[in-house]
Amino acid sequence: MDLEFQRVLLKVQESLTGDEVQDLVFLCSDLLSLKDLCTVSSAGQLFSLLEKRNQLSCEDPSLLLELLRIMKQNSLIRNLTSDDYKQTNGTTYSQQISPYRQLLYERSESICEQDLQNIKFLLLKTLSRKKLEKDTTLLQLFLDMEKEDLLGEHNLDVLQKIIADINPSLEKRIIQYKTERYEPGGMVIAQEIGKITPASPSALTLLSPVGIMEEQVDRLSLTEGPALISGDQCQNLDSNSVIENKSLNLSVTSQNTEIQQYEMKGDRRGFGLIINNYDFRACTLGNREGTDIDKERLEVVFKWLGFEVLVEQDCNRHQILQVLRNLAARDHTPADCVVCCVLSHGRVEGICGVDGEIVTFRELIETLSPNECPSLCKKPKLFFIQACRGNDNQPAAFPQTCSEDEDMLFSDAAVPRDSIPEMADYLLAMSTVPHYVSYREKGRGTWFIQSLCHSLQLLVPRGIDLLSILTQVNSDVSKKTDKSGLRKQMPQPEFTLTKRVVFPPPKSHRPLP
Structure with a gap:
């Protein structure tokens, strides 16, 4: 097979021009020393150097495929994988080129x-x-x-x-x-884009489905290396893999009479507002590729739950506040609650409009306060925020072995006390804790929103309350990681709810599209 592989390399060498050989040299300049690269005048010499350093072999030709992909040598890739070197079939692209x-x-x-x-x-x-x-x-x-x-x-x-x-x-x-890439010293905050790989097999498992679900709905495991790995590929999940109900550690507490539930018996569930910010060309922040996938998924799920969904696209600071004021001006008397989903860039103190200006979390939710919107008094006001809250990458933590009865301690000081106004009946579910980024994949949407929608669909029909559902979202997202296994994300719900939020099971139990 070594001879077969050398034939493949020879065919590549013969297909490349002198300028394309120099392109290869440039792309490999992080993999080989400059001293070695100075002597390279042909693709064959470069391949020999890579083979000597065990970066290219018949057992692992992924670097060759990655180089050809970057150089857009698609026809050559097809010829190699289909005719000359069958072992490359099914080989996944590595990410050795920075x-x-x-x-x-x-x-x-x-x-x-x-x-x-x-x-x-x-x-x-x-x-x-x-x-x-x-x-x-x-x-x-x-x-x-x-x-x-x-x-x-x-x-x-x-x-x-x-x-x-x-x-x-x-x-x-x-x-x-x-x-x-969160360049040190940079002031702009952005979300990661690309494919995400689960940290362990447990990240591939799904909750027991309440019905036969579309394969696309179940594909919440994303496959990415940190920011710029090509973004639209995803590993298929085994739709038969399940977790036993007891492993959810979520008990149906609808029979618990000690904690009351908000009434959900109105003529309609209420309004569901989605603010979807994609186009940030008016400032230095990058466009949020993949956010429309989140928006569309949220629309489907909240309509399924009985909400009248309103969508606002690409709002600046003033427009965000005005949209919320308009929502507050509506009559919510026949409604059970209100939902507001914001998909945008963010910083520790709030979310960004498409003009780069900040709307603080306090400003965001005070627009629906009882003083501003009396018809929502004593009704749950639910905010779901997909945005970064800083520019730090959250590292993976590797816990030490401890006894089963020994509690692991976590700091409670991460969130300022004024992050939620002291008023009742609010939920602010944020995609990450303060100072850290959130992750978004161009072809699959964000970890947080996709997990939120998935968990709502699976657990609402079982009578699970919203805070328990968000606990499951925390668990799901915490198991995801980048390709290195070192970058993590931890969502964070904050609330001043005085009762449990339990959505009535939708009349239709059919799977969502």
Whole structure:
């Protein structure tokens, strides 16, 4: 089989031009030393170096496939996987090429010759003239800038400044990358995009279905490496894998007469408002790819629960507050409750409008206070917030072994005491704890919203109260992680509810679309 693999490498070598070989060298510059790369003049030499360092082999050709994918050599990939090397069938793409290097490579393709000459001119006083010779490519220029410590994964400021007037679209992409990667010192907060891989097999298990559910509904396990791994692939879940009811640790407490329930017997359940912010071109925050998937899922689930759903798209700070004031001005007398879902970027103190301006959590929920909306007095006001609350990545914690009766201690100081006004009948369910990011996958939506919708659909028909459902959401999301297994997310519900929220089971028990 080694001979077969060498035939594959030879075919690739013969198919690539000299410029494409240099593209390979650039993409692999994090995997091999610059000293080794200086001697590379052909794809064969590069492949030999990678094989010597056990980064490429017949047993694991994933790096080769990843390189060809990045270079958009799709026809070559198809030929290799179908004709020459059958073992590549089913091989998943690895993520050995850094998102930073992919960014530079992909952006270099959008730079024309005149732009390149302008970049070289602006670097005349920074790099030697020899390095700025006419035949130097942009990728070679990037490597020279890296050698001079003018460019790096966390050092894009010089490039951004140079490129600002030459190619604004490239500058915008650099800003978006810095946002998504939480560059140290950056002020903008963004959500992660990409595929997420479960930390363990337990993250693949699902709750026992209340009916036969569509396969797409069950695909809550996302498969991603940190921010810039290609985003639309997802591992299929085994729809037959279940957890025994007792493992949910959720007991149906509808017979508990000590804790009252809010009445849910009105003519209608109430209004369900969804504020869906995608387009952030008016500020430095990146567009929220994948948010429409969350929006559509929320619409389906809350209509199923009996809500009259209202959707507002791309609201700035003023519009967010005005939409909520308009909601407060409605007559909620025949309604049981109200729901407000906000999908946006965020910071520790609140959510961002598409203009980058903050609406604090206090401002958000005080719009529906009894003083502003008397018809909602003593009725539950339920807020579900999908947004970052900081720019830190939450690391995985590896607990020490302890006795079964020993409680693990967690800090209660993370949330300011004024994060919820001192008024009754509120729930503020947030996708993450303060100071940390939330995760979103371009092709599958966010961890929090998808888990929320999934759990509502499964547990409402069983009579499970909302806080118990959110506890299950906490459990589900806490088991998800990035490809490294080190980045985590922990949702956080806060509430001043005085009774249990139990939605009546929908009249139709048929699976949602």
